[in-house]
Amino acid sequence: MTSATHAEVAALLERAHRIGSDARNTNYAGGNASVKATATDPVTGGETELLWVKGSGGDLGTLTEAGLAVLRLDRVRALKNVYPGMEREDEMVSAFDYCLHGRGGAAPSIDTAMHALVEAAHVDHLHPDSGIALACSADGEKLTAECFGAKVAWVGWRRPGFQLGLDIAAVKEANPQAVGVILGGHGITAWGETSEECEHNALWMIRTAETFLQEQGRTEPFGPVWRGREPLAEEQRRGRAAALAPLIRGLASTDRPQVGHFTDAEPVLDFLSRTEHPRLASLGTSCPDHFLRTKVSPLVLDLPADSPLDEAAARLKELHTEYREAYRAYYESHATPGSPAMRGADPAIVLVPGVGMFSFGKDKQTARVAGEFYLNAINVMRGAEAVSSYAPIEESEKFRIEYWELEEAKLRRMPEPKPLATRVALVTGAGSGIGKAIAHRLVAEGACVVVADVNAESASSVAQELGGPDKAVAVTVDVTSEEQIAGAFKAAVLAFGGVDLIVNNAGISISKPLLETTARDWDLQHDIMARGSFLVSREAARVMRAQNLGGDIVYIASKNAVFAGPNNIAYSATKADQAHQVRLLAAELGEHGIRVNGINPDGVVRGSGIFAAGWGAQRAATYGIEEKKLGEFYAQRTLLKREVLPEHVANAVFALTGGDLTHTTGLHIPVDAGVAAAFLR
Template identity: 50%
Template sequence: MSTNNSTITKFKHVSYLWDEAKAASMAGDEVALLIYRSNLLGADLRLTNYGGGNTSCKAMATDPLTGESTEVMWVKGSGGDLGTLKRSGLAALYVDRMHRLKNIYKGLDQEDEMVELLNHCIYDLQSKAPSIDTTLHGFLPFAHIDHLHPDAAIAIAASKDGKKITQELFNGTIGWVEWQKPGFDLGLKLRQCLDENPGIRGIMLGSHGLFTWGDTAYESYLNTLEVIERCAEYLQENIGKKRPVFGGQRMESLPKADRLARAAALAPVLRGYCSSKTKMIGHFTDDDRVLEFINSNDLDRLAPLGTSCPDHFLRTKISPLVLDFSVTEDISVIKEKLGPMFDAYRQMYTDYYNACKHPNSPAIRDTNPVVILYPGIGMFTFAKDKQTARVAAEFYINAINVMKGAEAISSYISLPRQEAFNIEYWLLEEAKLQRMPKPKPLTGRIALVTGSAGGIGKAIAQKFAQEGAVVVINDNDAQRLETAKASFSQQFGADGFAADVLDVTKIDTIRKTFNTAALAFGGVDIVVNCAGLSISKPMEEHTEADWDLLYDVLVKGQFLVTQAGIEVMRKQNMGGDVLNIVSKNALVSGPNNAGYGSAKAAQLHLGRLNAAELGKDHIRVNTVNPDAVISDSKIWEGAWAEGRAKAYGVTVAELPAFYAKRTLLNEIILPEDIANACFAFVGGLLNKATGNVLNIDGGVAMAFVR
């Protein structure tokens, strides 16, 4: 196995990533080489989409029951992603037992039963459950097989003249199998295609994807790249040659900044409509490929057709919703027009379900769109969580690429509606959905916590993320925010949070951060006013600047952030929560505390006033009163701690114990304690509570509200 520069440089449309030295270290371990090859293929989205495709290898292994050598196939199991595949994600099956299943197969009506029977072929009892594609690999005789969904290949597979083009493009060395739902019978069709065309290097599946193979992991990898490269090269040679791409552009996009502002303003409105059944998380993209499609003359013809590849379709629904609005129309006017448009989409989806359903079909699912296209602006996608929404967008871009290529070389054809339904409401898919873990309490919720780069704010944001929410962390300290971003990325991944610099005294940064929330997730459901500072001085030393700073940050900041939050919540029309992190000092008089204590009292009453006003919007406003939360708090750095220690006649080091001793429970209060209190308000058990004050101070009798 050797590689020279000409091998590497001949690829222009895919990435050649094979490392000979790394592969050599796995020599003799075919499963390790399978994992290595799979990860390389999954690392290039031009080769296959996230979670899509599967790979396999066959090798001899010892049968634990007989001690004899037997052929075993390792194949990517149900679920998972090639780019991150590990051994634990593989299913391992006896090859001879799989072949014996042919003896009991009676026809298409038995397809689902055959998947269950694969469990009788399991070699490794700890392996992943076999996927529906298992026999597609098992019935082909090759040692290493790749089944991928590359846009370039599907563009040919989903074109009207796909079979003819495949024959001519590869001089008969790539076979063709017409569209058929994946399963046992399709595995038999693949083997039949091979038997009728001995010596072929792969098979194109109509409207679906590509099978390629080799005697070694490297040969399979190289063969896969070469076939996809040739497909991509052919498309490039033809795109725009016969006619303008997508029939040419019918409109121009707004400038970038204006597009994002427009999208941020509209996203919460769309999210509200898409969440009529279940709270959804959004994603927005104005990728150039999206804009080329949605601004084109062919949009109205192609968009209703839907996608072809089952992987694309399952994540993007039968077709997108296209918004027929100008890019300058007032958002309030659009909001009124959206109602009938969503009603029409839901009716279309209901009619599709009723026309295609079988006697044993699962109940109709959410009738709202997943993909929403806004010409001149971009694409919105909505799903149960951020990752699913983002991946739906990626899949629709795959579909755009497929339509673009297919239209360049022939004409695009999508799955027939009945075939699409049979995939979407497949009983095996339904069973997979039913096995999904129960959603966490805050799944589908978006929380914006001010001052969340450290201390109480960070603990609240972490707690909410742990309970299923996506969070928007922010701080006025950019360096501290960077540290928090690294921590959240490690804990929750890139899809779990967004981050922005926010100064609660500056309205432009507040608006920018709420726009970040809208573009990243679709809006906001929970606003936590946690940003703060403290100044402890005797009256005679307190300056006007001290006073103004305290009231600007604590009172005005709370007001401005709440005001921006409720604007978004009202657009969504789903209610929401505002939590104000105040202090026991709002209720207790103490020395050297005129500015801070009175500002906290103003915060407390502002929360009550907001609760009284916002009930009609089903926006609940509640307050948590901490005391002496010293851990990881900027408030307790420097002068404030020194001031409080001086006021009470103790040292700074003695403050935690001093505060604990004066409580009824003799407890030190930690940031996590405040986070738990916040979760209590928004976790689902107190949905009919508003205007409340919850003290988390270890028990300070003077702070009792009643």
């Protein structure tokens, strides 16, 4: 907001933030709010009545003035005179463009008519679980009257649009005592003549519905506990989730790659432990905001929680095949010649009794939000079953929403995905230097990144820099420990569903002449770089093969892998080991679509953790120069006379993994500004 923000608009934004910050009131990016007020028309100088309403997309909790559509109210209301009827009501959305006031602002949403046509200065349309529970009950109209009396009216299911706006306006006019309506199969709408009154009415409706469901509802609305489906102990539960996650992600990515999210929240585990969960899950979600993100129904594993993992995996594959067939049948039974093409038949939600819920999307945020929406759906089912029976809208209506041309238009307006979108990377030694630069580049290109480092504080700091848990997570790992490496991959698959891209970057260096190099010096460097890379690659291959999505493993080796220099026997030997691992693994993993390549940097001094930890001083002493001039020294001995920086190595990682070199494996790329003695032969 600025000093020029209209006072009523400022009040609207503050109201939206308060309402949207509480998940009990509405789901993420769900619902909208509006205000009608007068402002000066810059053309005529006179006062004109305007509507400010949350535009298409966005979230109430973080709504800004730029996220509002601003329309001339007289022109929107005049659309009633040209409304062609329900068969053509979608045309009214484009008509809103001719009602806009001024430049900028958000695109008007499908709900604009609801806000414009209702005769109230302030209107809130929300998707609270308690309100939707009444809206999706078999006898929702009767329950609405019992819960609210005459203060809240009922509007039967109608797809969002111009006609729904007319319906709500008519109901309000016929019920002057009403402060809002329950929209069958959808949510709630409340109004008021001031922002405070509107907010009060909306919150009163939500809290009253919550109290009604709690006081009038029966215990165990999901039925008694189903023996064998109870939650496993936490350690066992999360271990099983990590074991199943790569397989499930691979299945959910059959049509297009997906990022995953996992939750074992108590409401999910309780739902899956009850006898009625198969019936209710098969009915699907109801509120349009729900099933647009969760698909019409989830895939549910129908085995006991402690069934053998191989049996669970086999059954998940069978159920996935059945799910795809059922989804295709759903599409074909409702599609018309003008329907958009089927977008994909894989589930967005996979439920595993005793373990939890896996959700999927085009990025981590989308996957997480899909899971949050299914949790909303569980809450809705619980409320509806407590006082009645859960009765979502008809499947044909769900299809009309899911494959609505207006929804398709939203998808077409979305920006093109970045090159590494949907890919999950794990970078070792990512707390500083080259690894940190690689992590930054991968996130910038759309990847989710697991920042792995022996220094927990550094890893956490980098993960925060990268944008937090929807972009990056930190894991503490000593790559000489098989147990810690397994733990890092467990954290990765629970955070993002799996792993697609590994960068073996962790390393140290001790520069000594041969006679001063101890067995410990040799073992330490080989344990971290040669053995550590082997252990990380082995664990990565397990995950990648389970996903069946291919993958990339990149080794950050060194010019020293092929160049012989003095006082460097242990470091150079272990780098040569890494270089040959690239060739060996490329030969072995190619049949699984896993590409293995290496990068040979040289002289990366600036920002390097290795050089700062003593390697720089040792190499400077070897060459008889000041340590602060080491980068310049390395640059001058190259053909290009350029200093190599961590970002240059990161560029090479992206070149190998960004999609242009899909047919390249077993390659080593020099990033050394040209060192003739290190040319590959």
